[in-house]
Amino acid sequence: MSNNSKKILVIEDEEPVRKVIVDALQDLNCEVLEAKNGQEGLDIALSEHPGLVLLDLIMPKLAGQQVCERLRSDTWGKNVHVIILTNLDSKTEKEELKDLSVDDYLVKSNYKLEEIMEKVKKILLI
Amino acid sequence: MTDKEIQSVVDNRYQKIFELSPEAIILLDRTGKIIDVNNRLYDWLGYRPRDIIGRNVRSVSFLTSASKVMMLKKFSLRMLGNDVSPYDLFFVDKKGNEHIGQISSALIRNKSGKIISDLVMISEVTKQRQMEGDLKKFQLAVEGASDHIIITDPDGKILFANKAVEKITGFSRKKIIGQKAGSKLNWGGTMENAFYDRMWKTMKTKKVPFEAEIRNRKKNGEEYDAVASISPVLNKKDEVLFFVGMERDITKEKEVDRAKTEFVSLASHQLRTPLSTINWYSEMLLDGDVGKLNKGQREYLKEVYKGNQRMVDLVNALLNVSRLELGTFVIEPEKANIVDIAKSVIHEMKPQIEAEKIVFTQKYDNTIPDMMLDTKLIRMVIQNLLSNAVKYNSKKGKVDIKVKQNKKKKLVEVNISDTGMGILKGQQDKIFTKLFRADNAKERDTEGTGLGLYIVKSIIDHSGGKTWFKSEEGKGTTFYVTLPLKGMKKKEGIKELN
Numbered sequence: 001m002s003n004n005s006k007k008i009l010v011i012e013d014e015e016p017v018r019k020v021i022v023d024a025l026q027d028l029n030c031e032v033l034e035a036k037n038g039q040e041g042l043d044i045a046l047s048e049h050p051g052l053v054l055l056d057l058i059m060p061k062l063a064g065q066q067v068c069e070r071l072r073s074d075t076w077g078k079n080v081h082v083i084i085l086t087n088l089d090s091k092t093e094k095e096e097l098k099d100l101s102v103d104d105y106l107v108k109s110n111y112k113l114e115e116i117m118e119k120v121k122k123i124l125l126i
Numbered sequence: 127m128t129d130k131e132i133q134s135v136v137d138n139r140y141q142k143i144f145e146l147s148p149e150a151i152i153l154l155d156r157t158g159k160i161i162d163v164n165n166r167l168y169d170w171l172g173y174r175p176r177d178i179i180g181r182n183v184r185s186v187s188f189l190t191s192a193s194k195v196m197m198l199k200k201f202s203l204r205m206l207g208n209d210v211s212p213y214d215l216f217f218v219d220k221k222g223n224e225h226i227g228q229i230s231s232a233l234i235r236n237k238s239g240k241i242i243s244d245l246v247m248i249s250e251v252t253k254q255r256q257m258e259g260d261l262k263k264f265q266l267a268v269e270g271a272s273d274h275i276i277i278t279d280p281d282g283k284i285l286f287a288n289k290a291v292e293k294i295t296g297f298s299r300k301k302i303i304g305q306k307a308g309s310k311l312n313w314g315g316t317m318e319n320a321f322y323d324r325m326w327k328t329m330k331t332k333k334v335p336f337e338a339e340i341r342n343r344k345k346n347g348e349e350y351d352a353v354a355s356i357s358p359v360l361n362k363k364d365e366v367l368f369f370v371g372m373e374r375d376i377t378k379e380k381e382v383d384r385a386k387t388e389f390v391s392l393a394s395h396q397l398r399t400p401l402s403t404i405n406w407y408s409e410m411l412l413d414g415d416v417g418k419l420n421k422g423q424r425e426y427l428k429e430v431y432k433g434n435q436r437m438v439d440l441v442n443a444l445l446n447v448s449r450l451e452l453g454t455f456v457i458e459p460e461k462a463n464i465v466d467i468a469k470s471v472i473h474e475m476k477p478q479i480e481a482e483k484i485v486f487t488q489k490y491d492n493t494i495p496d497m498m499l500d501t502k503l504i505r506m507v508i509q510n511l512l513s514n515a516v517k518y519n520s521k522k523g524k525v526d527i528k529v530k531q532n533k534k535k536k537l538v539e540v541n542i543s544d545t546g547m548g549i550l551k552g553q554q555d556k557i558f559t560k561l562f563r564a565d566n567a568k569e570r571d572t573e574g575t576g577l578g579l580y581i582v583k584s585i586i587d588h589s590g591g592k593t594w595f596k597s598e599e600g601k602g603t604t605f606y607v608t609l610p611l612k613g614m615k616k617k618e619g620i621k622e623l624n
Contacts, residue, residue: 014399014403016403016407017399017402017403017406020403020406020407020410021406023410023415024406024410024415027415058395086395087394087395087398087399087402088391088394088395089394090391091456107398108398108399108402109398109399109401109402109405109438109441109442110438110442112405112406112409113405113406113409113410114409114413
């Protein structure tokens with residue numbers, strides 16, 4: 001993994017949700033980047049090359065699915081770790097994203113923040 | 127034989143025919159007076175010849191008045207030498223029951239050709255007319271039905287199509303009669319070949335009805351969804367005489383279903399977002415992330431967190447129910463061992479079992495082979511039943527789980543019993559009903575959703591298994607769940623249960 005491995009990008013349009021995730025990540029001593037919609041998230045990802053992207057699905061400007069597709073078509077982005085954090089749980093979306101080899105697909109309301117942080121630590125080996 | 131003798135034999139012969147005829151025969155003179163009648167009228171309507179000979183048909187009581195009018199009209203036409211084709215009259219027997227007779231008659235003339243009499247023959251056609259009437263009703267019903275109905279020969283060539291076929295498919299009946307039903311020439315050809323192969327195999331080889339959802343194409347190219355049900359009609363030798371195919375256009379229903387599904391999906395997203403916010407912020411607060419909380423603050427916040435957690439569970443349960451009801455949930459069986467699944471659920475529930483100080487026993491048949499199971503769903507079933515057994519138990523009660531197989535019946539059976547409050551007798555029949563909670567359960571635990579057992583039964587029903595229970599008030603309950611040893615039926619769908 002590159003030296004960007006501890007840089008994490010949170011792409012989430014709901015401000016309170018984004019804030020609490022960012023707070024929890026900062027507790028892990030990670031460098032955290034934020035984006036409030038899909039397009040902004042994609043731009044930041046492609047310029048900043050974070051080690052992990054936490055990605056919401058339903059977002060203005062560019063949906064999470066498309067962000068993921070575009071990342072995967074990029075030479076750097078095709079290998080970046082992605083965790084989907086959403087409240088959608090239809091099988092179609094899940095499978096679509098599994099095909100884009102995301103690391104995990106988590107339904108927000110079914111996970112404690114702590115559990116999500118555990119998954120982050122595992123992926124970033126911290 | 128002399129001429130006279132011959133004449134006597136001849137006369138006698140006609141007399142015999144008159145008496146033995148299966149039809150009732152009445153001989154009328156020119157005025158309509160009954161000159162003679164055979165015994166059939168007695169057999170049929172209960173009137174003896176002596177009761178009616180000499181009376182005029184105008185005054186007999188074995189004809190309804192309308193029939194009398196009709197008969198006299200026809201009779202006068204006959205007397206003028208006209209031909210009258212056979213016609214029906216309504217008769218009334220001595221008991222007052224109505225019968226239908228078909229009338230045909232022969233004029234008898236004297237040597238100079240003058241009409242002297244009319245020989246009226248009546249054959250009873252009551253049953254025949256009723257059957258014809260029934261047949262007509264069937265015909266009208268089939269013809270006027272709003273569903274597409276066709277009859278084909280054993281090769282699938284269309285012999286009959288009702289009006290709805292034209293209306294739904296847009297093809298004219300004239301054009302499709304003689305074509306193979308559901309071929310590219312008419313409304314078929316949109317499904318994969320394997321589908322049509324399966325369809326014909328089911329009906330022609332197995333000779334059982336075939337039912338499936340099918341996609342058809344109208345004459346104008348537009349596609350539509352239909353539920354097809356095609357049945358072979360067999361003769362006594364088990365040979366196919368013809369096929370009857372019925373299809374119902376379900377395009378609209380499908381649209382409604384899709385709309386409902388989308389609504390549920392959207393609602394779930396909208397409901398969950400604020401729930402996760404509350405969840406995570408209270409979690410952070412409880413962790414002391416923004417400063418240490420005092421004891422009271424901690425306690426209150428824990429209640430907020432717990433209440434919110436209940437809401438999450440409720441949203442998930444409601445979503446599961448809507449998916450079960452819309453039929454949009456998936457069953458994805460994979461090779462797994464039911465004993466392993468049970469053990470892992472028990473492991474997960476250990477804290478709960480220990481907190482209630484439950485005496486827990488378990489017994490497994492370790493020879494149960496791996497089966498095709500949807501692990502997530504089976505976990506949900508066992509978890510629901512176990513948590514009920516723990517929750518509604520008495521203090522320091524017992525919970526027992528058994529997983530065994532019945533090789534004869536090719537089933538695995540999971541029994542979960544408790545020594546708890548039992549299910550009230552008067553409410554046992556409602557226990558699997560959605561949102562229903564027994565009165566004694568409500569008293570014990572105010573937080574249940576009334577969805578757990580409903581979900582359990584729906585999952586097992588969809589998987590080809592059975593769910594039932596035995597319960598005695600104050601003594602305990604045992605729930606039984608069976609699944610076929612060959613495993614769960616795969617079910618396509620778009621949603622998973624949570």
